Amino acid sequence: MTLHPILAALRRHKAGVVLIALQIALTLAIVCNAIFIIGSRVQRIQRPTGMDEKNLFMVTQLWVGAPTGDDKASIDKLDAMLRTDVQTLRSLPDVESAIAINSLPLTNSTWSGGIGLKPAQEHATAHAAHYFADEQTIHTLGLRLIAGRDFNAGDVHHMGVRGQNVPPIVIVTKALADKLFPGGNAVGKTIYIDRNTPSTIVGVVARMQVPSVDSWANDFTWNSVLIPTRLDGNFSRYAVRARPGRMDAAMKEARAALFAANPMRVIGDDADSSGVKSFADIRARAYRADLGMAILMGVICLILLAVTGAGIVGLTSFWVGQRHKQIGVRRALGARKIDILRYFQTENLLIAGGGAMLGVVLALGLNLLLMRHFAMARLPIGYVLAGVAAVLALGQGAVFLPARRASNVPPVVATRSV
């Protein structure tokens, strides 16, 4: 199939050609960027926290009538209540392990601060989330210790929520270790969490995401430090690992057992982030907006592709109707059915190809705009090429039925006067 006669005919139908090519170009530009956004969101949603999330749930509760002062007696009492709760949870038949912790990844309740390498360092070397942990934290959360050692019971202290006790040892994530000590081997090195007090890194875990998934935390998403301290306050959180397959039972047992141990507390309902939540729920809640955006973008893409496909079907059907006699004449002059089919497929390929070339420029332009105003990443060329392939395939698919209808126009049509 040579292009000259098709191009010659297209030149006589400029309006339809330009409209469809523009529609294809716009579709390509929007779909490329939308799919890139979807891909980014899906990647974000699927990124692992570093924990073994299966069989993990979190209990958030608030004491009623508990001491509120910062005096030692109040803090000791709160600590005793906290330890009782942890022991209560650990003793449940469907619970494998349990810990008290101030926050978990994806809960959006972030404790964070700068970390320096020298005392009173003016600008922090890194920013990191603080997790107040104990000797069972790594096991309960399913973190992977890749260097150094875990905490032992003797390492763990306790303090009030407004306390300033900085422990002498910490465990950091690999991302934080690499940031602080790019040369490697962070174990044994000293860091400053509160500017003045040195803490020695005794262990490195492979990965632990910070609690926040908001954009402000993007710069330190994987920078976490585990501090061997029980935090005593009016509310507490527990991370609980259920025995395999016993998650639901463990969650029910946990709520009942905590109330049985001490009824003077509030454990929220499922409607908010407090209460007893499976980590799967926490993850779903954390990425609800991302998922919503991905679905919205997906729907927009589908609508755009459907409208463009329908436009191609409509225009080609119109052209087939308009050229009914002409198709019959071509058949009479020796065109085979496949020649007619190829004619319309090639014609569409030329229009879609022109539209796609313009679409590539528009896609990159739109991406630049989004980069400038919405901090979007640069659109990888792979997405653009995939988009081009998609609109060309869409065009070929959409044109197929009308083209086949055209190929079935019988040659005898040439002899009919109407």
Added chain:
Amino acid sequence: MLKMNHLSKVYRTEVVETYALRDFNIDVKEGEFVAVTGPSGSGKTTFLTIAGLLETFSGGEYYLDGIEVSNLNDNARSKIRNEKIGFIFQAFNLIPDLNVYDNIEVPLRYRGMKTAERKQRIMDALERVGLSSRARHYPAELSGGQQQRVAIARALAGSPRLLLADEPTGNLDTQMARGVLELIEDIHRGGATIVMVTHDPELAARAQRNVHIIDGQVVDLAEEPRFHAHAAEAAHEYR
């Protein structure tokens, strides 16, 4: 060149069968110029569409250049149309989106002919119909007579062995019609077999042989002396 034995063409609907051709017999020898005449609705055009492989038939046999065509598939029929048959239609049937040159090129492209040969044939054909200067014009820019000459050039360029003309001068005035007919006669003198459907006895008289169709059957003209006499007289006036 073209032989039909007991050929029939039936159009069927749910309630009725209509015979467009019935027990139709014709034998056109190679190099003959045959005019097919008959009243409207007699089956002239149906005969022509079947002869040109534009349509299939319901029964009987049809030999085209010695080939029995009833069992040929669509591709084979397309190839024969393209290589052996030239068409001239009453409504010219040029493709309005293509200029004169590209119109003439259409069947040659389907034949897979090389560019240089296509060009040579197109220019020769245009020369022969006297439209060399109009190669880049579009059909809408030409008169009816010129359009029909382009259609003839399109048929000529393919060097067809059989030229089928369906009322070729039906849409033309007398002067243009005369020019077109002269071209057809010229093609005939070149060796092609011509079958021309017409309801015009004056045109029919220019052919070597007349075949008259009534109600889908060939009528023996020997038994129709009035027609014969009338046709001869008309041909004399036409010249």
